[in-house]
Amino acid sequence: TMPARWHSHIHSLRAIDPERFAIVNEAAGGTVLEEIEESKAFFEVYDGAVYMYQGRTYLCVKLDLDARVAIVRPADVKYYTAVSDMTEVQVQGGMPSFPAPPAATPPPLDPGVDAKPEEAVHLLSTSATCAPATITMRFLGFKRVWRGSGVVFDRVELFLPDMRFSTDATYIRLPHIVRLSLRDAGLGFRESVHAAAHAVLSVLPLFIMCGSNDVATECDNPYDTRYKPERLLIYDKHPGGIGLCAAAAGLFGQILIRALQLVEACECTSDIGCPCCVQHVSCSQYNTVLSKPGGVLVLQTLIKWEEERAAQTRQLELAREEGA
Structure with missing residues (x-):
């Protein structure tokens, strides 16, 4: 039938x-x-x-x-509209991840570069954590923008219900040394973390098959005064999660290293970077509150701290094995 x-x-x-x-x-x-x-x-x-x-x-x-x-x-x-929203990410627990074996995750190569068998694969074990998360989006309004000049000529308030869904997020807590390093360099914390997160998003497709509409991060805006945890976070934009952030957790060390290489290799001289380094096409706040020098410092400090933490963990494991 x-x-x-x-x-x-x-x-x-x-x-x-x-x-x-x-x-x-x-x-x-x-x-x-x-x-x-x-x-x-x-x-x-x-x-x-x-x-x-x-x-x-x-x-x-x-x-x-x-x-x-x-x-x-x-x-x-002759104009287009762009919505203004405020996104809140609430993470619910989680377990630390570990780097995948080298055979499973070869480092990405630049176009035209051949792999050398004698080169050792550097895998950075990080404290990155994958956990369930709840995403809440509040829609504040929208703006009308002239297509030719990009000038905002009108802002309209919106009254829409909050959008809430569950998904997966991978995050790494930023040690206090990151904030201290930025303060000593005279760089803003929010701008720097935002830039570093954009760099992570930009290199993510080198490791995982995904697009700009699949994974997002916490984007800052200049008028937001809420407290936010000191972390570098990405989350699946699809309700329920589709496994992208879970797959990225074990590769987070490699992703951080590649993100730093991307920003350092960019020749732009703007403090807010460019689309080739720390600006991202899917930024919900339209690439405001960014600092390219700060993003570099965040990634450098975080990678160094994670390397030292991994070395200390390894020493403790060796001492425990010798004692046994």
């Missing part, structure tokens, strides 16, 4: 979220343009949002939260 509904009619091949918002074009008789995952919907559609679909511009005229439908109509506007 034929099933009442085919699985292809029930499950989406393009979205992981079970709940999705339908984008309806009111000018085409209510035609559904596409569906957006619930966890991403409020970044793209809200009352007054400029929505792009297949090269055409639409204006969102109504967002029905109960029906999960966004009504849009074609519009020829």
Whole structure:
């Protein structure tokens, strides 16, 4: 017998979220343009949002939260909109990770560079921890920006419900020596950690198959005065997690080293860096509150501290083995 509904009619091949918002074009008789995952919907559609679909511009005229439908109509506007949000990451416990064996995680090579068998693989054992996390996003408003100049000409307040989902996060606590080193160098702590986190995100695809929409970090904004734990953190952007941060935990030492190499190799002279080093295309705060020199110092200090910690741990293990 034929099933009442085919699985292809029930499950989406393009979205992981079970709940999705339908984008309806009111000018085409209510035609559904596409569906957006619930966890991403409020970044793209809200009352007054400029929505792009297949090269055409639409204006969102109504967002029905109960029906999960966004009504849009074609519009020829000379501006785009960008939502402002505040993201809070609450980590719930976790266990320290350990580096994967060299055979399983060969270091990434630059294009055109051949591997040399005699080269030893340097694996840095870190205190990186993978743990369940709850992500809460609060949507504050959106801004209208002229496309030609990038000038913000209007800001509008939004009244949307918080978006909350569970996922996995991998983080490493920053020792106090990091803050002291930044203070002695006259560099801001928030800007520096933000830059270092962006560098980690940029090199992550060298180790794990992922894109900019799969993993995120804690992005700082200039008006946020909340307390934040002193840590370097990344999390899966998909509800429930898809194993990316869990896979990165055991490679975090290599990721830190590669991130430092990336920033040090960049020839830009701007204090806030550039898209080749510490600026990131998916930064939720549009690459504000950044310090390239501070990001370098954070990574250098953290790597050195983790190397010393790993050496001390190894010495204790050897002493314990000799005593046994």
